[in-house]
Amino acid sequence: MTALADVPEILSNVPGTYPYGVWRRRHPRLLARIRDAHLYPPHLRDALDALCEETVQGVITALPRTAHDHGTWDAWCREHLGKPWPDAPFLWAEGYFYRRLLEAVDYFRPGPWFGHDPFGFLKTEDLQGYAPEPLDDDLPEPERAQQLLLGSLWGNLNDLGFKVGGEHAGADAVGLVADESAAVWGVLRRDAGLALVVVADNAGQEIIADLILIDFLLATGRAGTVALHVKPQPTFVSDATTSDVHTALRLLPAPVADRLRAAAGAGRLTLDTHAFYCAPYPYDRAPADLLATFAAADLTILKGDLNYRRLVGDRHWPATTPIVTAAGYFPGRFVTLRTLKSDALVGVAPDTLAALDATGEPWRTTATHALVQTNLTPG
Numbered sequence: 001m002t003a004l005a006d007v008p009e010i011l012s013n014v015p016g017t018y019p020y021g022v023w024r025r026r027h028p029r030l031l032a033r034i035r036d037a038h039l040y041p042p043h044l045r046d047a048l049d050a051l052c053e054e055t056v057q058g059v060i061t062a063l064p065r066t067a068h069d070h071g072t073w074d075a076w077c078r079e080h081l082g083k084p085w086p087d088a089p090f091l092w093a094e095g096y097f098y099r100r101l102l103e104a105v106d107y108f109r110p111g112p113w114f115g116h117d118p119f120g121f122l123k124t125e126d127l128q129g130y131a132p133e134p135l136d137d138d139l140p141e142p143e144r145a146q147q148l149l150l151g152s153l154w155g156n157l158n159d160l161g162f163k164v165g166g167e168h169a170g171a172d173a174v175g176l177v178a179d180e181s182a183a184v185w186g187v188l189r190r191d192a193g194l195a196l197v198v199v200a201d202n203a204g205q206e207i208i209a210d211l212i213l214i215d216f217l218l219a220t221g222r223a224g225t226v227a228l229h230v231k232p233q234p235t236f237v238s239d240a241t242t243s244d245v246h247t248a249l250r251l252l253p254a255p256v257a258d259r260l261r262a263a264a265g266a267g268r269l270t271l272d273t274h275a276f277y278c279a280p281y282p283y284d285r286a287p288a289d290l291l292a293t294f295a296a297a298d299l300t301i302l303k304g305d306l307n308y309r310r311l312v313g314d315r316h317w318p319a320t321t322p323i324v325t326a327a328g329y330f331p332g333r334f335v336t337l338r339t340l341k342s343d344a345l346v347g348v349a350p351d352t353l354a355a356l357d358a359t360g361e362p363w364r365t366t367a368t369h370a371l372v373q374t375n376l377t378p379g
């Protein structure tokens, strides 16, 4: 079996590639928007500008000695300090970029900015005037199940990092490059009572769609329990935290929100997190306790592009590589629901790949395409 380490990692130092644009366009725009949206004092504005300069034309430097987690990051940074940022693996560099961004805005320092989400204004802006579409309760249950699964999948379009970068302009859902949802419903049967882990991705419209799906899975007994895993701190612009889940709860139709509160009260729905969700590595390097959590679940649902990159390693896999090869190390059953917003890709049938490539469009990174992939055997 191919080990992750045998496949070259995606870097961001190749002009014209998607990751190159993330450093050149998306991050500078993001840092400027954060600086301009807040009542930050001069030294925090300067810190944001310095981070921009360092990441665009400088070299990777360490976290300050005052940072509570500098020891952890010193170990993670050792092999990359002194390199230009785009020369480090894309996944690693982005993870460290978001940690440095929180440092620049005093997120962990006691004082007025302690715990203030620097992306909060973008999350609020995105939900202005938004209300979830009314639920179609008349649909037969299997159709409803699939509709909610696809709602959660395409909810992944609402990634504010993507929107800030301008890449989202007019992205329309075109189709799935792989759809293994039949295998998922083969396991997630009515009254199966499964123990699910849902590793969330974005706040806002995506987590709203996720919560609607979770409610359905609990209400139909497909799930006995759901552990919803969120990020321990703001990152990747719109990744959902506990606070974002509660914002979403207030926007849900009242009966859905009531059922979810009751499920939480009964211990059937739990919120969970792990420091590794903000580590800059794929899941093959996850610590034993997190891997044990995935192993113990009947099924782990991994949402979004970043979780996909972490599942298969952010590497130049041939796109026809089976997902069970790329994610062969994963200790339990999983399904990944992802819109395609970066280069890492596996599990695409050769004819599908040829047809998509023949379009000449940059279909791998525009969020116009999506996938449902699993290591469950087709049933």
Ligand SMILES: O=P(O)(O)OC[C@@]1(O)O[C@H](CO)[C@@H](O)[C@@H]1O
Binding pocket: 022, 094, 156, 159, 161, 162, 201, 202, 236, 303, 304, 305, 306, 307, 309, 339, 341, 342
């Ligand atoms: O995980 P998500 O929210 O679906 O996507 C995260 C993302 O915006 O960040 C990366 C580039 O910064 C890409 O993987 C992707 O476009």
